[in-house]
Amino acid sequence: MAAAPAVLRAQGESLRARVKIDTERTIGDIDPKIYGNFVEHLGRCIEGGIFEEKSPLSDANGFRKDVMEAVRKLNVTQLRWPGGNFSSNYHWTDGIGPRDQRPPRLEMAWGTVESNRFGTHEFLNYAEKLKTEPYICANLGTGSWNEAQQWVEYCNSKEDTAMTRLRKQNGRQAPWKVTYWGLGNEMDGPWQMGHRSAEEYGKFALEAAKLMKWTDPSVKLIAAGSSNYTPGSDWTGWNRTVLEFLYQHADYLSLHMYVGNQENDFGDFLACSVELDQRIKTAEGIIDAALSGRPGGRKIHIAWDEWNVWYRARGNQQRGRRILEEHYNLEDALVVATFLNTFVNHAQSVKMANMAQLVNVIAPIFTNEQGLFLQTIYHPLQLFANNARGKALDLFVDSPKYKSRRFDDVPYLNTSAAYENGSLVINVVNRHKDQPLDVEFELEDKQFAGPVSVSEVNGPDIKAENDFGKMPVKVTERTAAADGRKMRVKFAPHSYTMLKARVS
Ligand code: AHR
Numbered sequence: 001m002a003a004a005p006a007v008l009r010a011q012g013e014s015l016r017a018r019v020k021i022d023t024e025r026t027i028g029d030i031d032p033k034i035y036g037n038f039v040e041h042l043g044r045c046i047e048g049g050i051f052e053e054k055s056p057l058s059d060a061n062g063f064r065k066d067v068m069e070a071v072r073k074l075n076v077t078q079l080r081w082p083g084g085n086f087s088s089n090y091h092w093t094d095g096i097g098p099r100d101q102r103p104p105r106l107e108m109a110w111g112t113v114e115s116n117r118f119g120t121h122e123f124l125n126y127a128e129k130l131k132t133e134p135y136i137c138a139n140l141g142t143g144s145w146n147e148a149q150q151w152v153e154y155c156n157s158k159e160d161t162a163m164t165r166l167r168k169q170n171g172r173q174a175p176w177k178v179t180y181w182g183l184g185n186e187m188d189g190p191w192q193m194g195h196r197s198a199e200e201y202g203k204f205a206l207e208a209a210k211l212m213k214w215t216d217p218s219v220k221l222i223a224a225g226s227s228n229y230t231p232g233s234d235w236t237g238w239n240r241t242v243l244e245f246l247y248q249h250a251d252y253l254s255l256h257m258y259v260g261n262q263e264n265d266f267g268d269f270l271a272c273s274v275e276l277d278q279r280i281k282t283a284e285g286i287i288d289a290a291l292s293g294r295p296g297g298r299k300i301h302i303a304w305d306e307w308n309v310w311y312r313a314r315g316n317q318q319r320g321r322r323i324l325e326e327h328y329n330l331e332d333a334l335v336v337a338t339f340l341n342t343f344v345n346h347a348q349s350v351k352m353a354n355m356a357q358l359v360n361v362i363a364p365i366f367t368n369e370q371g372l373f374l375q376t377i378y379h380p381l382q383l384f385a386n387n388a389r390g391k392a393l394d395l396f397v398d399s400p401k402y403k404s405r406r407f408d409d410v411p412y413l414n415t416s417a418a419y420e421n422g423s424l425v426i427n428v429v430n431r432h433k434d435q436p437l438d439v440e441f442e443l444e445d446k447q448f449a450g451p452v453s454v455s456e457v458n459g460p461d462i463k464a465e466n467d468f469g470k471m472p473v474k475v476t477e478r479t480a481a482a483d484g485r486k487m488r489v490k491f492a493p494h495s496y497t498m499l500k501a502r503v504s
Contacts, residue, residue: 013435013436014435014436014437014438014490015399015400015412015432015435015436015437015438016400016437016438016439016440017397017398017399017400017411017412017413017437017438017439017440018396018397018398018399018439018440018442019395019396019397019398019413019415019426019439019440019441019442020395020396020441020442020444021393021395021396021417021424021426021441021442021443021444022393022394022443022444022445023391023393023419023424023443023445023446023503024445025393025394025444026391026392026393026394026419027344027345027346027347027348027391027392027393027394028347028348028349028391028392029347029390029391029392030344030347030388030389030390030391030392030418031301031347031350031351031352032077032389033077033078033133033351033352033353034077034304034340034343034344034347034350034351034352034353035074035075035076035077035353035381035384035385036076036077036078036079036080036133036135036305036352036353036354036355037071037074037076037078037079037080037354037355037356037357037358038079038080038081038084038305038306038354038355038356038357038358039079039080039081039082039123039357039358039359040081040082040083040084040085040086040087040356040357040361041082041083041084041086041090041107041110041114041118042083042084042085042086042109042110042323042324042357042361043110043321043322043323043324043325043360043361044321044322044325044359044360044361044367045357045358045359045360045361045363046118047115047117047118048321048360048367049064049067049358049359049360049361049363049365049367050063050064050067050068050071050126050358050359051063051064051117051118051122051126052064052369053117055369057371061122061125061126062117062118062122063126063129064367066367066371066372067359067365067367067372068129068130070365070372070374070378071130071358071359071365072130073382074364074378074381074382074385075382075385075386076130076132076358076385077132077133077385078132078133078134078135078180078352078354079126079127079130079132079133079134079135079354079358080135080136080137080182080305080354081123081134081135081136081137082095082123082136082137083109083137083185084109084137084185084306084356084357085109085110085185085186085191085192085193086107086109086110086114087137087138087139087141087182087184087185088109088139088140088141088142088143088184088185088187088192088193088194089107089108089109089139089141089142089143089193089194090114090139090143091105091139091142091143091147092119092120092139092147092151092154093147094114094116094119095116095118095119095120095122096119096120096121096154096166096170097170099117102115102116102117102119103116104116108193109193110323112321120136120151120154120155121170121171121172123136124155124172124176124178128176133179133180134176134178134180135178135180135181135182135222135305135354136151136155136178136180136181136182137181137182137184137185137222138151138181138182138183138184138208138212139184139194140183140184140185140187140194140201140204140205140208140224141184141185141187141192141193141194141195142193142194143194145204145207145208145211146211148181148208148211148212149208149211149212149215150163152178152181152212152215152216152219153215153216154166154167155167155175155176155177155178156175156176156177156178156215156216156219157175157215157216158175177218178219179218179219179220180219180220180222180352181212181219181220181221181222182221182222182224182254182305183205183208183209183221183222183223183224183246183250184201184205184224185224185254186224186227186228186256187201187205187224188201188224188225188226188227188228188233188235188238189227189228190228198237198238198241198242199241199245201224201242202241202242202244202245202246203245205223205224205242205245205246206245206246206249209221209223209246209249209250210249213249220251220252221246221249221250221251221252222250222251222252222253222254222303222305222352223242223243223246223250223252223253223254224242224254225238225239225242225253225254225255225283226238226239226255226256227255227256227257227306229257236282236286239253239283239286240286240289240290243286243287243290243300244290247290247291247294247298247300248294248296248298250300251299251300251301252300252301252302252303252351252352253283253286253287253300253301253302253303254303254304254305255279255283255302255303255304255305256304256305256306256307256356257275257276257279257304257306257307258306258307258308258309258310258311258356258362259272259275259309259310259311259335260309260310260311260312261309261311261331261332262311263405265404265405266331266433266462266494267402267404267405267410267431267433268404268405268406268407269331269335270331270334270335270338270404270410270414270429270431271404271406271407271410271431272335272338272339273335273338273339273341273342273414274407274410275406275407276307276339276342277342277345277346280302280342280346280349280350283302283349284302284346284349287300287302287349301349301350301351301352302346302349302350302351302352303350303351303352303353303354304343304350304352304353304354305352305353305354306354306356307339307353307354307355307356308336308355308356308357308362308377309326309328309332309335309336309362309377310324310326310356310362311326312326312327313325313326313362323361324357324361324362325360325361325366326362326363327366327375327465327467328364328375328376328377328465328466329376329462329463329464329465329473330376330457330458330459330461330462330463330464330465330473330494331462331463331494332376332377333376333377333379333380333457333473333496334380334429334431334457334462334494334495334496336355336377336380336381337380337384337414337427337429337457337496338414338429338431340380340381340384340388340416340427341414341415341416341427341429342416344384344388344392344416344417344418344427345392345416347391347392348392355377355381363375364377364378364381364382365378368468371468373466373467373468373469373471374466374471375465375466376457376459376464376465376466376473379457379473379474379475379496380457380496383427383455383457383475383498384427384498387418387425387498387500388416388418388425388427388498389418389420389425390418390419390420390421390423391418391419391420392416392417392418393416393417393418393419395415395416395417397411397413397415399411399412399413399437400412400413402431410431411431412430412431412432412437413428413429413430413431413437413439413491414428414429414431415427415428415429422449422502422503422504423500423501423502423503424446424499424500424501424502424503425498425499425500425501426441426498426499426501427496427497427498427499428489428491428496428497428498428499429495429496429497430491430492430493430494430495430496430497432493432494433462433493433494434493435493436490436491436492436493437490437491438488438489438490438491439488439489439490439491440486440487440488441482441486441487441488441489441499442485442486443485443486443503444485446485446503446504447484447485447503447504448482448483448484448485448486448487448501448502448503449501449502449503449504450482450501450502451479451480451481451482452479452480452481452482452487452489452499452500452501453477453478453479453499453500453501454477454478454479454480454489454497454498454499455475455476455477455497455498455500456475456476456477456478456491456492456495456496456497457473457474457475457495457496457497458473458476458492458494458495458496459472459473459474460472461494462494480499482501487499487501
């Protein structure tokens, strides 16, 4: 890594940076739905994760109570289900009716047998218990228009129809009113069951979208945007074509991104959010182009409805029961915090995001039959979701930079700020592995009203991992002094910190 001049300081000596904050200079409203999550029928995410029927830790519905408590603290604002790749061959009628009579089916996305014991009622009841917004991804792989339309009718209609009679017969009188519906998952990927070209998908999804909106005009539809960034794949072309078909019906464009530290290069790994930022800007441009000159003032937002660190538990382990069980360390948690900063910094366009996934499978919560532990990535998600609300602020940031293997000019200081009713929340990642970052914050239009609470996520080293009974990567709390318009805070090497201040 070539170093910016400041890096030449002795180890342990601080780098210096400045941030200016004006609470009237806003980017947009932070949509709480950026703190969403995702449960797929995959490995031990649902069965053995949120749902374990025979466990003494579960309630009468089969929901793991300890998991539910950890999920509640994450303040999950919306929850996507049933996949993922799984959704592309999921026929929802298999998952309704008496549990013991539901058909087991070969599951080809992940190479197992799907019991169907967790279906629409279980998912929507779970979401209700959590008080989270459900988001259902319809099967636009092997599924039909009819099937997608009838799923909306089953869940949302007040009319007396065969579908709503069936819902009532299965124990649910009132409609659930599911607002968010995905028009398939990762349809640009050859790995997807029912993969299509952009034109074929666009045409197919348009007909599904029409029927779904004619069934319930209040639904919001998420079009399957790009997920395939392998060399040679035309991901921008995919998004352009899909929006040519769906610009009148899609409310969101779904984008996916997973990152990893395959090269064991801390500086480069910590810079992954630079690429996320570039992809968001590219998608914003494509959406603007798709809507430009069209009548009606429609808006299409970005839904990053799958994102996370995922690289160790890939490849050969992709079949069977304990798959995708990524064990996270401190550097992964820092990358997660930089992703959340990036979503906040694009609050005007990114209106939904789902960390993939919730439990066991590339997840912040990890269980066994006796209990659970909180992975390192749980902490940034929990701090953001509970605190970074309101308006995203457009900050002036002056930070020393470095050059990594893939990226030039990466600021050591990665930050975002949220402001709501006198509460200012600043999230900071110090991307430097060894040196502290000494930052002066200056308020342009307000004064600090008292000391600032500081929550720092850090650990003994960048590879430290949490496990059952041990949590070396944790949140520590302290306060920082703030005087008038200014505050100076020193951020430890390889740390993520949330500052919470009252300003007036
Ligand atoms: O989240 C794991 C998998 O990653 C999902 O099933 C799929 O959509 C993506 O490729």
